[in-house]
Amino acid sequence: MSGSQVFEPSTRLEAWPPGYNGWYSARCVARNDNGTYHVLFDDQEEVDSLDPSRVRAPTKLLVGTTAAVLYRNEWVSCFVSHVAGASGAELVTVTFSNGERQPDLSRSELMFPPSQAEGERENKDRLEEKTAEHDPNVAATKLQNRLDAALKMTSPEVLAVASSLRP
Secondary structure (H helix, E strand, C coil): CCCCCCCCCCCEEEECCCCCCCEEEEEEEEECCCCCEEEEECCCCEEEEECHHHEECCCCCCCCCEEEEEECCEEEEEEEEEEECCCCCCEEEEEECCCCEEEEEEHHHEEECCCHHHHHHHHHHHHHHHHHHCCHHHHHHHHHHHHHHHHCCCCHHHHHHHHHHCC
16 A cells, blocks of 8 residues: 655545545545544545555556446446546546446546555455454453553543553
């Protein structure tokens, strides 16, 4: 995945939210103090804390670029067969494996599948999360981290409750 580039508010980018199947067109709303991004997708869905490894510069739309288009609630694989217009405002024609074409699609109507390495990393992360759900040591560490975070809060009531829960 990405993560090395810094995006300023209103910058166009692509983002891959956890649990989704690829990169989607979006705009940076803000870069949070912790380095994550607040992102607004072209379909108006928002993610307020997206890890920097899940944002990247927009894919350059060239003839032959692999993409997917939503068809009957399923993403269908295709490739870009024609590009018209200026960068950022392109209209593309895509061609499907059966030879059918769909013209005049904007970037926001496309999803860009992950590379093989990105897909493998995503699968590994999901497996680790699933394994961690059933590991008592991981659960204890998460609880300890939440307690430590609560102890850093300034509210006297929160400090009292957190202190009483600490082993």
